[in-house]
Amino acid sequence: MQISDDNSPLELTADQLRQDIEMTLEYLGQHITTLDQQPAWALPDPSAAGITPREKIPERGLPLEDVLDDLFNQRVNPSYNPSCGGYLAYVPGGGLPHAAIADLISGILNKFITLWQVAPGFANIEADVVEWFTSLVGYPHGSGGYLTTGGSMANWSAIVTARRTLLDDNFLSGTIYTTSQAHHSVTKAAVLAGFPEQNIRQVDTVNLALSVLHLEELIEEDRNKGLRPFLVVANAGTTNTGTVDPLVEISRICKQSEMWLHTDAAYGGFFMFTERGKQILHGLALSDSITLDPHKGLFLPYGTGCLLVKDVSNLESAHKVSAKYLPPFQDHDHHVDFCGLSPELSRDFRGLRIWLPFKLFGSPVFGSYLDEKLDLCNLAYQEISRLENIEILAAPTLSTFAFRYNPIANNLSDGELNELNQHFLTELNSSKRFLLSSTYLDDVFTIRICVLSFRTHATHINNCIAEVLRVVEQFDNA
Amino acid sequence: MQISDDNSPLELTADQLRQDIEMTLEYLGQHITTLDQQPAWALPDPSAAGITPREKIPERGLPLEDVLDDLFNQRVNPSYNPSCGGYLAYVPGGGLPHAAIADLISGILNKFITLWQVAPGFANIEADVVEWFTSLVGYPHGSGGYLTTGGSMANWSAIVTARRTLLDDNFLSGTIYTTSQAHHSVTKAAVLAGFPEQNIRQVDTVNLALSVLHLEELIEEDRNKGLRPFLVVANAGTTNTGTVDPLVEISRICKQSEMWLHTDAAYGGFFMFTERGKQILHGLALSDSITLDPHKGLFLPYGTGCLLVKDVSNLESAHKVSAKYLPPFQDHDHHVDFCGLSPELSRDFRGLRIWLPFKLFGSPVFGSYLDEKLDLCNLAYQEISRLENIEILAAPTLSTFAFRYNPIANNLSDGELNELNQHFLTELNSSKRFLLSSTYLDDVFTIRICVLSFRTHATHINNCIAEVLRVVEQFDNA
Numbered sequence: 015m016q017i018s019d020d021n022s023p024l025e026l027t028a029d030q031l032r033q034d035i036e037m038t039l040e041y042l043g044q045h046i047t048t049l050d051q052q053p054a055w056a057l058p059d060p061s062a063a064g065i066t067p068r069e070k071i072p073e074r075g076l077p078l079e080d081v082l083d084d085l086f087n088q089r090v091n092p093s094y095n096p097s098c099g100g101y102l103a104y105v106p107g108g109g110l111p112h113a114a115i116a117d118l119i120s121g122i123l124n125k126f127i128t129l130w131q132v133a134p135g136f137a138n139i140e141a142d143v144v145e146w147f148t149s150l151v152g153y154p155h156g157s158g159g160y161l162t163t164g165g166s167m168a169n170w171s172a173i174v175t176a177r178r179t180l181l182d183d184n185f186l187s188g189t190i191y192t193t194s195q196a197h198h199s200v201t202k203a204a205v206l207a208g209f210p211e212q213n214i215r216q217v218d219t220v221n222l223a224l225s226v227l228h229l230e231e232l233i234e235e236d237r238n239k240g241l242r243p244f245l246v247v248a249n250a251g252t253t254n255t256g257t258v259d260p261l262v263e264i265s266r267i268c269k270q271s272e273m274w275l276h277t278d279a280a281y282g283g284f285f286m287f288t289e290r291g292k293q294i295l296h297g298l299a300l301s302d303s304i305t306l307d308p309h310k311g312l313f314l315p316y317g318t319g320c321l322l323v324k325d326v327s328n329l330e331s332a333h334k335v336s337a338k339y340l341p342p343f344q345d346h347d348h349h350v351d352f353c354g355l356s357p358e359l360s361r362d363f364r365g366l367r368i369w370l371p372f373k374l375f376g377s378p379v380f381g382s383y384l385d386e387k388l389d390l391c392n393l394a395y396q397e398i399s400r401l402e403n404i405e406i407l408a409a410p411t412l413s414t415f416a417f418r419y420n421p422i423a424n425n426l427s428d429g430e431l432n433e434l435n436q437h438f439l440t441e442l443n444s445s446k447r448f449l450l451s452s453t454y455l456d457d458v459f460t461i462r463i464c465v466l467s468f469r470t471h472a473t474h475i476n477n478c479i480a481e482v483l484r485v486v487e488q489f490d491n492a
Numbered sequence: 493m494q495i496s497d498d499n500s501p502l503e504l505t506a507d508q509l510r511q512d513i514e515m516t517l518e519y520l521g522q523h524i525t526t527l528d529q530q531p532a533w534a535l536p537d538p539s540a541a542g543i544t545p546r547e548k549i550p551e552r553g554l555p556l557e558d559v560l561d562d563l564f565n566q567r568v569n570p571s572y573n574p575s576c577g578g579y580l581a582y583v584p585g586g587g588l589p590h591a592a593i594a595d596l597i598s599g600i601l602n603k604f605i606t607l608w609q610v611a612p613g614f615a616n617i618e619a620d621v622v623e624w625f626t627s628l629v630g631y632p633h634g635s636g637g638y639l640t641t642g643g644s645m646a647n648w649s650a651i652v653t654a655r656r657t658l659l660d661d662n663f664l665s666g667t668i669y670t671t672s673q674a675h676h677s678v679t680k681a682a683v684l685a686g687f688p689e690q691n692i693r694q695v696d697t698v699n700l701a702l703s704v705l706h707l708e709e710l711i712e713e714d715r716n717k718g719l720r721p722f723l724v725v726a727n728a729g730t731t732n733t734g735t736v737d738p739l740v741e742i743s744r745i746c747k748q749s750e751m752w753l754h755t756d757a758a759y760g761g762f763f764m765f766t767e768r769g770k771q772i773l774h775g776l777a778l779s780d781s782i783t784l785d786p787h788k789g790l791f792l793p794y795g796t797g798c799l800l801v802k803d804v805s806n807l808e809s810a811h812k813v814s815a816k817y818l819p820p821f822q823d824h825d826h827h828v829d830f831c832g833l834s835p836e837l838s839r840d841f842r843g844l845r846i847w848l849p850f851k852l853f854g855s856p857v858f859g860s861y862l863d864e865k866l867d868l869c870n871l872a873y874q875e876i877s878r879l880e881n882i883e884i885l886a887a888p889t890l891s892t893f894a895f896r897y898n899p900i901a902n903n904l905s906d907g908e909l910n911e912l913n914q915h916f917l918t919e920l921n922s923s924k925r926f927l928l929s930s931t932y933l934d935d936v937f938t939i940r941i942c943v944l945s946f947r948t949h950a951t952h953i954n955n956c957i958a959e960v961l962r963v964v965e966q967f968d969n970a
Contacts, residue, residue, distance in 0.1 A: 208686025362795025
């Protein structure tokens, strides 16, 4: 390229931008319109036939239409469809269209929002969103947090913050307590934060929730060995079954033992927008830190997590460093420099994709959607649990429950039941109108249903119930 | 909300989506069209007057037009404008519009791309992008990496990977070597990864580049103390001056000492798309890992970083954990499960915002833009360095150089020169048509210019040169 002022290919006029987005909207509109007719899942062929091949770097450009054709017609499928109404697997994904519009805006404006002074109006948006969340969980003045890319990073950051707050540089005697029901990101986070895997204790469960008695025993044992118990990672809505650990009692133990209580509420936390959720999550505000996942409970696109810390000064001292080339940090109470209390300097502006939908719809709408999810899960539970030969392994706490097919009369072994239920689940998902997932609970293969897509309504649940009924009859008669 | 199938407020028809995006485009089009008339920077009033106040969570929704009015008219300014052509401060931000269109697409489709099986066509896009980058830096087959939110997280992840590869669980004797010119995220990353700050050695510099002799001395000293030198963090384009450390010699030392060489090429790496860059970055492929920042050198929106690792199995063993509720990982060479080689499970689909612009324009376009930046920086350097009373503190290696105003005849002290140059910079930036930033090089207040916005062309640089000339004359005559 010569030094010149010619218009260059990477830059767009307003008209070109409009034309390119209008073409993109043809494809996106078609996608949204047909979501309910699309399969909830489609596995790739194991040989990967039918999947576009890996490609080298393009040496020349292609017209937008060709690229979008390739993207939407060759690459979207086969895949899981986590934002369609029939997706009841894992924790369903969000994908609110207005959040995507927010990303379009923030990508084009491209402001640097992690130093307040550099884009104060936008930094305030993100600070507001974090404060909405600290209010939601019942945190006092002086709390704070930041938006992560998801629960894994929030759990990691919480462990680092606890480590830096309670332990000194020589922290390898620090021990961590959680249950087998914790998300696997907890172990991963602990290891990334520097702890040997053997410093993580698995606390027994009672009805899938943490056993306070066993926790106390383990802490005592470790103390006697000269170790330093410093962190409990509790669950407020496990991934498997939505179970909530006894937060009030755990908090009491943590206070007594000068330990940090981190609660992973990635799945469950936003049910605080409902009256039922507030009851179920009682004690959440006793935690020293909390993981939330707006891309779960607020139906946002993947990439939107959150860590809240009750005493924000702990977050600051864990992360603050200075550099001579940076503008000065703000000391003003309301001017948040996010790079001073989180690991990232430059990053995407995650706040806008939360702020815009809340400004457009107001928070009660989110509460009513979450209430609907609780109702839908309860409907499914009521109908499925009354079926003969269905065994409930975990009744719903939030919008998840777990069950298996167990023809009692046949008196099957655990191994036989596991195998049978794998077939049962395969048959259940075979219509592809919905997708349920599985897990193991104490080595028991378990079918689970989780209702959390904003697009899931009564039709999807009724279809699913009818299909469970059909498959039970089919298996009964086999 | 009742259990029903009514259309609900959070869901959009294709028509509603189109209408809302068309309204958004009114504002975005206006923004793009006026970018060159907008100030490159505007600091907020220290009292924060004129900045929208912090707000509580909205209880009711507002029409989109009102929300966009608020956003674009009240919140965008005052702020720095890192994607306008006059922004020559720090490392200028990107903001390619087609990358923002990619985010619109990926937010609405909302696929889960970190497990290959769940969205193989999309996971392949991200795997392709990573492979384009490993090819670019000259890495062999068997290398790999993943996309981060920026350089800070890539540096952190590199340190964790080096730690987990070379040290055992009891790693606190491990020591790390870097210069004062390293990005401050390196120290922060080391601390987050578990190392005490005192394990980080500051290696002397020669012409701002790492002194190999001093590195060898420090390693020897630490060995003699029973410590375990294990990691050098080299720079391939420092933030301050674009300086490249002597990678070939550092690599030789690392090999001899069984140490890991991580190179932070966040700013400089993508100059590998140019012939000059390939010369300047000679030896980059000798690094065990490399940080790249596509939101710098590829002009993408903030939130697009990258970590490359020469032996991807090291990345895997540092991150892989299993969980019973996840589908099985892929063993196929070409089926990448990103959650198995990175800290995140769910996250945004960062690959699309790189893939789409490359598909539309081809890689040579990026090379020619980067060539233009090298030319523009050289033009500014030639013109500014010939001015009397301008002292060059660092000539350009890439697209950055550093200078100060020094009226030699006046024989000013260091302190006086520092103060004088703060005034000089303030006056220089006063037109707001562009923004230059400052740093300290060995306690010398230094003005620096960095050319990296895809919107910066000859006019912007010529304006800047003219203004430097004017301010020199003004200060000479004062």
